[in-house]
Amino acid sequence: MDRADFIKFVESVSRNPVEQINSYKRQERPVFGYTCSYVPEELIDAMGIIPVRMLGRAQTIQSAERHFQSYCCSQVRSLMEEFVDGVYASLDGLLFAHTCDTMQQFHDIYKKNFPKAFVKNINFPSRLDGEIPYNYALAETKRFLKSVEEFTGRPLSSDSLKESVTAYNKNRTLLEKLYGLHLKYPVDIPSRLLLQSVIMTQCVDKREANKWLEQFLSSFDEKTPEDSKRKRIMLVGSVNINEEVYDLADEFGAMIADDDLCTGRRYFSTQVSEPTIEGVTRRYLSRPHCAAKHRDVHSRERWLLELIEKRSIDGVIFLYLKFCDPHCFDYPDLRKAIEEKKVPTQLIEMEQSVAQSGQLRTKLQAFVEMIS
Amino acid sequence: MEQFNQLSEISSNERLRKLMVGYYMKAKFSWLTRKKIAWITSGGPVEPLISMGITPIYPENHGAMIGARKMGPELSDAAEDLGYSRDLCSYFRCDVGSAVLKKSPIDIRPKFLGGRAVFGGGLPKPDLLVCCNNICGTVLKWYEVQARFFNVPLIIVDTPYNYDGETTEIIEYVTAQFGEMITQIEKATGKRFSEKEFIRVGELSDEAVNLWNEVLSICENVPAPMTCFDAFMYLAPIVTLRGTQEVVDYYKQLKVELQSLADRKISPVPEEKFRLIWDNLPIWFKMRRLSKTLANYGAVLVADTYTNAWADNDISVEKPIESMARVYATAYLNRNTETKIKNMVNLMNRFKADGFLIHSNRSCKPYSFGQLDIKDEVSRRTGKPALMIEADMCDPRAYSDEQIATRIQAFIETLKERKATA
Ligand code: SF4
Numbered sequence: 001m002d003r004a005d006f007i008k009f010v011e012s013v014s015r016n017p018v019e020q021i022n023s024y025k026r027q028e029r030p031v032f033g034y035t036c037s038y039v040p041e042e043l044i045d046a047m048g049i050i051p052v053r054m055l056g057r058a059q060t061i062q063s064a065e066r067h068f069q070s071y072c073c074s075q076v077r078s079l080m081e082e083f084v085d086g087v088y089a090s091l092d093g094l095l096f097a098h099t100c101d102t103m104q105q106f107h108d109i110y111k112k113n114f115p116k117a118f119v120k121n122i123n124f125p126s127r128l129d130g131e132i133p134y135n136y137a138l139a140e141t142k143r144f145l146k147s148v149e150e151f152t153g154r155p156l157s158s159d160s161l162k163e164s165v166t167a168y169n170k171n172r173t174l175l176e177k178l179y180g181l182h183l184k185y186p187v188d189i190p191s192r193l194l195l196q197s198v199i200m201t202q203c204v205d206k207r208e209a210n211k212w213l214e215q216f217l218s219s220f221d222e223k224t225p226e227d228s229k230r231k232r233i234m235l236v237g238s239v240n241i242n243e244e245v246y247d248l249a250d251e252f253g254a255m256i257a258d259d260d261l262c263t264g265r266r267y268f269s270t271q272v273s274e275p276t277i278e279g280v281t282r283r284y285l286s287r288p289h290c291a292a293k294h295r296d297v298h299s300r301e302r303w304l305l306e307l308i309e310k311r312s313i314d315g316v317i318f319l320y321l322k323f324c325d326p327h328c329f330d331y332p333d334l335r336k337a338i339e340e341k342k343v344p345t346q347l348i349e350m351e352q353s354v355a356q357s358g359q360l361r362t363k364l365q366a367f368v369e370m371i372s
Numbered sequence: 373m374e375q376f377n378q379l380s381e382i383s384s385n386e387r388l389r390k391l392m393v394g395y396y397m398k399a400k401f402s403w404l405t406r407k408k409i410a411w412i413t414s415g416g417p418v419e420p421l422i423s424m425g426i427t428p429i430y431p432e433n434h435g436a437m438i439g440a441r442k443m444g445p446e447l448s449d450a451a452e453d454l455g456y457s458r459d460l461c462s463y464f465r466c467d468v469g470s471a472v473l474k475k476s477p478i479d480i481r482p483k484f485l486g487g488r489a490v491f492g493g494g495l496p497k498p499d500l501l502v503c504c505n506n507i508c509g510t511v512l513k514w515y516e517v518q519a520r521f522f523n524v525p526l527i528i529v530d531t532p533y534n535y536d537g538e539t540t541e542i543i544e545y546v547t548a549q550f551g552e553m554i555t556q557i558e559k560a561t562g563k564r565f566s567e568k569e570f571i572r573v574g575e576l577s578d579e580a581v582n583l584w585n586e587v588l589s590i591c592e593n594v595p596a597p598m599t600c601f602d603a604f605m606y607l608a609p610i611v612t613l614r615g616t617q618e619v620v621d622y623y624k625q626l627k628v629e630l631q632s633l634a635d636r637k638i639s640p641v642p643e644e645k646f647r648l649i650w651d652n653l654p655i656w657f658k659m660r661r662l663s664k665t666l667a668n669y670g671a672v673l674v675a676d677t678y679t680n681a682w683a684d685n686d687i688s689v690e691k692p693i694e695s696m697a698r699v700y701a702t703a704y705l706n707r708n709t710e711t712k713i714k715n716m717v718n719l720m721n722r723f724k725a726d727g728f729l730i731h732s733n734r735s736c737k738p739y740s741f742g743q744l745d746i747k748d749e750v751s752r753r754t755g756k757p758a759l760m761i762e763a764d765m766c767d768p769r770a771y772s773d774e775q776i777a778t779r780i781q782a783f784i785e786t787l788k789e790r791k792a793t794a
């Protein structure tokens with residue numbers, strides 16, 4: 001495998017995972033879709049089911065109009081569109097996790113419209129602080145697990161959980177390494193490869209994903225770093241599948257150096273320290289959290305400032321989906337806290353998978369100029 | 373406080389006005405009585421606060437007043453200037469706008485101080501914030517914002533949505549949090565919790581909720597002695613002051629008066645032709661106009677899902693904390709969509725409704741997403757037609773009178789045809 005193969009692979013899977021799902025189905029391996037990164041994937045994987053992340057890619061909304069009003073975020077609207085249109089009909093089930101109001105209602109609406117589908121929700125707490133939420137999260141994880149065990153007809157074995165946790169932790173290490181190498185080789189590892197690689201690993205059996213990543217990353221072992229003074233931009237938001245932002249940053253001589261996205265660092269941060277249900281539960285409670293969750297009133301601010309410092313970030317782009325409430329609530333205070341550290345910010349609101357107008361280009365260009 | 377019913381016979385309306393003015397007045401002057409103030413969400417566990425002598429303040433009730441006074445756009449603009457999106461809940465935007473501008477329908481100007489606005493308009497500053505997310509995830513974020521703004525402690529009671537109904541995991545989790553919450557309140561306010569006092573307040577709260585349920589049920593009578601536009605007004609005390617004797621007394625009187633109207637078949641609408649159910653929050657800035665429009669067609673809103681959300685309570689003496697956990701964990705908006713469908717069908721039958729009006733409320737995503745499916749399903753199960761109108765409870769900027777009027781007119785035509793062929 002050379003680098004080009006890897007790039008081709010991540011590109012095709014991240015843009016359209018349906019072929020990947022179908023190939024698993026041809027091997028008679030069960031596949032579950034999951035809508036949120038709070039679904040404890042290790043447990044699903046350990047039950048022999050391949051979890052595949054659902055990201056709405058529908059370009060236009062028609063079928064979903066009958067279920068979601070126009071003021072619903074495009075992640076959910078375009079996903080519903082694809083479900084109604086049967087894009088993911090070959091999935092064996094769909095998993096939800098509690099996050100925001102919109103996702104919550106999406107679960108109910110999906111269940112109502114697909115009464116025969118296997119649909120489960122892990123009712124993850126909104127509070128992440130202290131032992132009371134932990135005790136609940138653990139009890140809820142066990143309840144959730146039971147329903148998956150009913151599907152497979154056999155209980156979770158501790159050996160396979162160990163194996164899964166190892167594969168997942170390794171995957172996290174590899175993605176971390178990719179992010180690190182990207183800073184040294186911004187040409188050989190273009191920014192968009194961060195996004196595509198994360199989405200790829202969300203859609204592929206972790207062992208396979210790890211193999212690809214390992215080979216790709218080891219090709220940099222002996223390589224001298226590129227000489228780069230590129231300005232470093234960090235993205236903050238919910239989910240994103242837009243590659244253009246990454247490409248434009250590169251094109252204007254900057255780079256997307258890191259992010260706080262669900263299709264980015266939030267997905268792979270924090271290892272599972274102990275290969276048990278307890279250990280897995282702890283990891284999901286302690287990872288950098290999504291805006292829909294609460295640790296304390298300054299936890300997201302602290303985390304972002306820490307990341308900015310660690311990665312020497314020059315500018316932050318809040319990349320939001322329109323109608324994404326949790327992030328819109330956080331924006332003004334986060335902006336203030338970041339700008340107080342003399343790091344400029346820019347807000348970009350978009351609709352998932354809708355092609356961006358020239359505006360995005362103009363905004364990116366102006367922003368890169370500003371931080372240069 | 374505005375009144376919408378044309379029934380001057382209801383003398384308890386004056387009592388309601390006094391009750392609410394007194395409540396806000398006392399709260400504004402709490403520094404005199406050294407009472408602590410806690411801001412709390414509309415579905416939040418207020419009984420522990422009242423039992424500990426803390427004044428609960430409801431930004432959502434305040435939001436409704438702002439909407440009814442048509443102050444929404446101005447206050448919302450102030451929040452938008454800070455960077456808050458116009459797509460966020462308008463109660464939140466109004467609350468932030470009011471806190472920043474110190475403007476509000478509550479602007480107390482005591483006579484003895486020459487009628488000057490001494491403390492600025494708006495809600496009294498909180499010593500503590502209590503957020504229960506059994507209505508939405510919005511309040512979690514909203515209270516985080518306010519906790520940073522006022523720099524006061526925030527207590528969160530996390531009540532997981534009842535995706536699979538009421539699970540033991542949820543009840544245990546919420547029960548544990550109530551224990552924790554009481555300790556936190558004690559710490560933040562220096563007040564002590566007494567279980568005896570708590571049970572007393574809980575009983576009063578139960579009594580008020582039961583009375584409220586009875587008040588709403590009077591509209592099962594044909595003709596109904598009031599409409600939902602009245603109920604939306606009568607709701608304020610059950611939200612803000614349940615757990616106090618005054619509220620119990622007020623609803624007792626209201627109930628007697630409404631019952632007497634019902635017995636004499638007196639209706640606020642000259643001729644009751646169509647009985648309708650309302651879903652979602654009121655459109656506060658259009659109450660008068662909508663109530664007139666409907667009245668002109670002889671259409672009466674006889675029940676709604678919103679005011680009924682406070683008609684369910686049961687705090688038991690044996691296990692007060694656990695039963696409180698159950699009540700708050702299973703609040704109306706915390707129940708899944710299938711339960712909401714059943715509830716609506718039940719309301720349709722109980723109140724002998726001819727159809728229903730669905731307010732698709734841009735501000736309230738958890739209440740509104742699912743309505744398209746609910747609409748089809750409730751129509752299918754009851755055989756009754758529905759009309760959905762898109763609006764917002766406080767923000768009139770996307771509202772068109774003409775468009776709504778035309779749609780209501782067309783809906784009334786449908787109802788007429790159905791009656792004719794029935
Ligand atoms: S977090 Fe935001 S983008 Fe994700 S489902 Fe909720 S509203 Fe949509």
Ligand code: SF4
Nearest residue numbers: 461507508510735736
């Ligand atoms: S989102 Fe809905 S339930 Fe939540 S505060 Fe706003 S109006 Fe109330």
